[in-house]
Amino acid sequence: MSATVLPEMELTQARAEALLRQMLRIRRFEEKCAELYSATKIRGFLHLYIGQEAIAAGVIGALGPEDAIVATYREHGHALVRGIPARTVMAEMYGKRTGCSRGRGGSMHLFDAERRFFGGHAIVGGGLPLASGLALADRLKGRKAVTACFFGEGAAAEGEFHETLNLSALWKLPVLFLCENNLYGMGTALDRATSEPNIHRHAAAYRIPAQTVDGMDILAVEAATRKARAHIESQGGPYFLELSTYRFRAHSMFDPELYRDRSEVESWKAKGPIVRFKSLISESGLLGESVVRRLDAEVCAEIEDAVIYAESSEWEPADEMLADVYRKGGDSP
């Protein structure tokens, strides 16, 4: 499917600022997390999104509050852009009771009911069936909403990918599939994981319209999302975006990165979403250096505030946590 782009949204100063701010928020938040991991404030698995910021920022910026989001364990960026306050996300990273999942989930399990942010799923492929169900509920209830379902290219080999794409296409469910193709699933390069590394071509097997997008170009991501969303609204069925990107950091904090060359990483960093957007706005004279500096300062302040919030928050007491396995209600035992 060729990429017929909708009438471009004008790139105003305000919009440029907003986009850059979101990417910076993710970047600074995660840099801080890496630091806090070394300081043993954050533990468990920590999967950084650094390098992929244009996708969460571009896609989620183009969604409405009625839309639902399903994400993976690499979802700090998605949560932040969706509007979950950095404070509660950071508190969740710490495992504090004020965290967006009450501290119980940590990095991999961010949730926010109010913002229709349905996780935070740590089983690769596990979020996809859920997304189709959320879309089904929207359709059955007559709500005009789209479920945006993020996953990595590694997930495309899982059976749940196949089953969900088929079900969604068959039932014409309003799901926007967002495959963040960062070329690796842990240490496994895409071409060692699938016989058809053009992931978007898989969509054809389900008759789902699909498109590849330069995931390092936030404007392209935004435009493609708007187009896809419009398609879903008008046609009813799902849509598939394959977003090419790259993860600059290790898979998780345990990863010795034996499987790729430093030079490969460096060459991708040079094409990174933030450098790229910065040079666009500076070349076009849209935002000056000083604005960028101000933005960065504001973002850093936001993150510092979040850290202070997390630090000063309480731990959940064990008895409270133990008593909350089941939702109360109904007449069953």
Place this chain on the structure above:
Amino acid sequence: MSATVLPEMELTQARAEALLRQMLRIRRFEEKCAELYSATKIRGFLHLYIGQEAIAAGVIGALGPEDAIVATYREHGHALVRGIPARTVMAEMYGKRTGCSRGRGGSMHLFDAERRFFGGHAIVGGGLPLASGLALADRLKGRKAVTACFFGEGAAAEGEFHETLNLSALWKLPVLFLCENNLYGMGTALDRATSEPNIHRHAAAYRIPAQTVDGMDILAVEAATRKARAHIESQGGPYFLELSTYRFRAHSMFDPELYRDRSEVESWKAKGPIVRFKSLISESGLLGESVVRRLDAEVCAEIEDAVIYAESSEWEPADEMLADVYRKGGDSP
């Protein structure tokens, strides 16, 4: 992929007789099974293959003894054509100790190690991963063999279908995928089960060469199998055949067939593999009426003999069965 057919094998009298005999063996065997089911000699699930005979007969006839076969619960035909004696298949249907699975499996679980007949799998899609593993073993051991993996079109929606096709294509495993598309999975018509009812098109998503075949035409099935097998031998990777067919009987003996019209069934019966082959050979004058009658008589005698064998066979004693959960050997407890 277009169907460039290999140089036709000549349809000699002997070959025509052999093909017809195999189809008749399946037909008569299963008609007898239906009878025996009513007589409560056979119990449990019984899935008849009647209508699909050209596929097992055509495909398996074109395989060598070195090849492996993985089939489903609708596998009496495959077992018979592969050379498992009707006696031991029938004894298995009865659950007798002389059955090809010692009577423990029944209709859905026919096995024969000597003939590389690896079952008889009753979980839809469950046989596929196994087939890729058999093919992997052949490759690692340097054996020139193909694993023929049969399944219904309903299985194509299962995650295991996707995972196995990808793995087989990625690793270039010698698997011949045989999708017997009889248009229904139990009561669910194909177009209510998949968003892409041209099942062979799914193969493209894995870059597996694929072809559709008229599964009611035994000669076409044979020719396509030879071609596919040759492709696998020369190219190393898998091949996919979608065989169009129809099941004349109910899904199992419990099926009230609420989901399809009698007339649909009748119109397919008129195009059935045996009628069709019979008219071909009679029109071409290849086999006379008398030969067909003789064949049928021989086949019926074989089946009668099988029934007598099954009837007169012993039951497995419980203690023997109970003691055979694990293969003996090794030093573990």
Place this chain on the structure above:
Amino acid sequence: MSRTCTYREAVRMALRDALGTDPRVFLMGEDVGRYGGAYAVSRGLLAEFGPERVRDTPLSESAFVGAGIGAALGGMRPIVEIMTVNFSLLAMDQIVNSAALLHHMSGGQFAVPLVLRMATGAGKQLAAQHSHSLENWFAHVPGLKVACPATVTDARHLLGLALEDPNPVLLFEHVMLYNREEVLVEEAPDLKSAVVRREGKDVSIVTYGGSLPKASEAAEVLSSEGIDAEVIDLRWLRPLDVDTLVRSVAKTHRVVLVDEGWKAGSMAAEICAQLVERAFFELDAPIRRVCTDEVPIPYPAHLEQAVLPSTAKVVGATREVLGRG
């Protein structure tokens, strides 16, 4: 008011009732619609409620169970049918890692009001891959609730209770019960706890689901021998109503557990462990388990029956527990 009907009809009534009264409810699963259900439970419902509310799914256990979870999160009240427990193995990840955990790991934000029905058990000569009893596995998982209606009346009413629950509830319907015809109590009894199906003072026979008829028959046989057995139907495997069991043991001091699962790691093991923890000094004899032999279920009737719990085995075990072996 009461009348008789089959277990199958009772489940169907419950489904019809739920679909008829709550627009959020829908039924989905393999062949629940046009085919009428593999065990003919949902026959007629498609015609009555249409294909949006009685949804045939592709053969994709993981996807449609997960879709049920998602739909529940989205405000619906899905009833998902996995044709049989044997196929639930393909949806295990969704059931355990999503349905069971979401509420807790989201800090209580999300509830998953999903009802998951499955046929379970052996007895129909369906051989090894189609005869599992894995209720115990699900009963192991915090976040899930598990019920096993053993009677027509329970089958009729447990579904409604399950639908009212904001948590995922699994209902196991034993394949050998579908054709049973019994008196249906139209008014819902209290279904919260285990139920004493037969009072007795000599021994407690504890069971659930498809094994209840065997336990009850055994009690009748034993009664003719002068043994007065109490028969308890657990009804819920998670949470487990241990109080009712402890009360019974305080009276009988002897226990036989009847459970169609394979013995090692069975539900019966858990019940035994709980009774040891809570009523050890009440016990006058070792607890006996009548379970399925540890072997893949064989096809032939004589072998299948040999490995499954039976009335005779329950009678035998009970005699032993009473020292009358």
Place this chain on the structure above:
Amino acid sequence: MSRTCTYREAVRMALRDALGTDPRVFLMGEDVGRYGGAYAVSRGLLAEFGPERVRDTPLSESAFVGAGIGAALGGMRPIVEIMTVNFSLLAMDQIVNSAALLHHMSGGQFAVPLVLRMATGAGKQLAAQHSHSLENWFAHVPGLKVACPATVTDARHLLGLALEDPNPVLLFEHVMLYNREEVLVEEAPDLKSAVVRREGKDVSIVTYGGSLPKASEAAEVLSSEGIDAEVIDLRWLRPLDVDTLVRSVAKTHRVVLVDEGWKAGSMAAEICAQLVERAFFELDAPIRRVCTDEVPIPYPAHLEQAVLPSTAKVVGATREVLGRG
């Protein structure tokens, strides 16, 4: 001869040994090759044995586990690594319905000499979806064998035993053991049965896998209080070596079970049930279970530690069993 090494190194030695001596052996799983294994167990093996024998797989648990079964049927001796037990839920159908059943349901014609390794357990703050302990589920299934190497020496030698077995053998490696450094006994001990890790006369503490260090530490603490605890490492969960346990109970008459699984339906429940069946009259006190609380495992350290078995909990339970609570 003996020296110390880590559990991780011991498993790696065992893998290297197997790959080096039997051409039928190969290792496959997610990231076992280029990445070096999620827990760095197989690091270096790809370079040594090449990509045909150390195979990175796609994220397709069902397919590659099934491929392992097929390869085993085809005469190979595959070692399949499922990165962690949490992902085994996606391969459950292949493990239960194929690996476990094929031998029996084919009338004994086919054996499945497959070794399936998985990391298991909690303790690394990986939260609810990544902290399961489901060994008990697999131990429930006839046709499977299940072993849990708890020491460096067992880790070094159990793999070889598993590979010689013509049946599918599952090896569970607890994530908290990988970094443990202990003396390695280079010569394979008898690994067939449960092993008394510490002799004692007052109480039997029975455990396996990742809980052994906790049980052993508890025994030391108790010893300083004058309580002489026997510590038994089950080693195999299927088959279960009940004889060794019965012998111990005949001496101590008191039992504490330590098991990281959720309590209801745990391995500990089965052990309890078997001891009740075989040693009821030897028991002077109720058997106590120290298991994981019935809750999805939370992320924060204080909560995770609160719900898991701990040395202190084992000490506490043991005191209670001895009436010194």
